[in-house]
Amino acid sequence: MQAINIIPNAEGGNRLQLGQHPTPEPAAGQVLLKIHAAGVNRPDLMQRQGGYPPPPGASPILGLEAAGEIVALGPDVADWHIGDAVCALLTGGGYAEYGVAAAGSCLPPPAGLNWLQAASLPETYFTVWYNLFMRGGLKAGESVLIHGGGGGIGVAAIQLAKAFGAAVFTTAGGAEKCARCLALGADAAIDYRAQDFVEAVADLTQGRGVNLIMDIIGGDYFPKNLACLAEEGRLAQVSVQGGVKAEINLWRVMQKRLTITGSTLRGRDPALKAEIARQLRQHVWPLFARGEIKPIIDSIYPLAEAEAAHARLSGGQHFGKIILEV
DSSP: OEEEEEEOOTTSSOEEEEEEOOOOOOOTTEEEEEEEEEEEOHHHHHHHTTSSOOOTTSOSSSOSEEEEEEEEEOTTOOSOOTTOEEEEEOSSOOSBSEEEEEGGGEEOOOTTOOHHHHHTSHHHHHHHIIIIIIITOOOTTOEEEESOTTSHHHHHHHHHHHHTTOEEEEEESSHHHHHHHHHHTOSEEEETTTSOHHHHHHHHTTTSOEEEEEESOOTTHHHHHHHHEEEEEEEEEOOOTTOSOOOOOHHHHHHHTOEEEEOOOTTSOHHHHHHHHHHIIIIIHHHHHTTSSOOOEEEEEEGGGHHHHHHHHHHTOOOSEEEEEO
């Protein structure tokens, strides 16, 4: 099968190139997909440069989400059939013509969505649901600050938080992205290039702060996030694009009785991913069918142009998800 290879580059910036790989075979509890489209995510950029290796047993090929048809079943798969259309969270292998997925990490594409739209969902919505609702405990009537409102995680989080009755504030870079976040349902969009988001959140909440923050930045955002949280507030850390180290004021955590949590999904127990999938199918997939939320696609590239797709993502000008068409 054709798949994207990582080509080491002694000058830095490992290259991506279309090449040949053996077609994988599904193990127990897995299905084999003929992939029609795959999502591009920041962990792919990290893996390309050697910073996010796949867990043991996972495909070394990039790609953490895909949409396609089931063409083979491994042992002990009872809930899916050959020919079923699915979108799936993967531990790797999405940038290819075929890939394996745990049966429990597969979902039927929401009604009315095409392959490209379906491929934009799994990594994003598994992450957002798990962190906003399962770990973050977001409830109707609460307020949430979502950093990176223009990215794939951000556009999903804005829509979901609003659909479930939260007051939604977000940060984004530039007036155009902020306007698009407002159009998605955000109650306020803070241009972090022009405003201090700590001051903006204080103004928006009359000094109380927000109940929950979902952050993709880390680094020097961490103490600012603590300043933005209300008493009993929660911080859900889902990425560290701004760095892995930060200074913490423990007294502020104690005074406000704050909860700080973080997570990754790639190497987690398949049973947890299956439970997230079950909850998404029950609570979120009907929102797509009713048109209350929608996939946001920034751009589409052929599989052979994966390197250009990575350049688009790393450049930071995108709004929504970047997709590879296989």
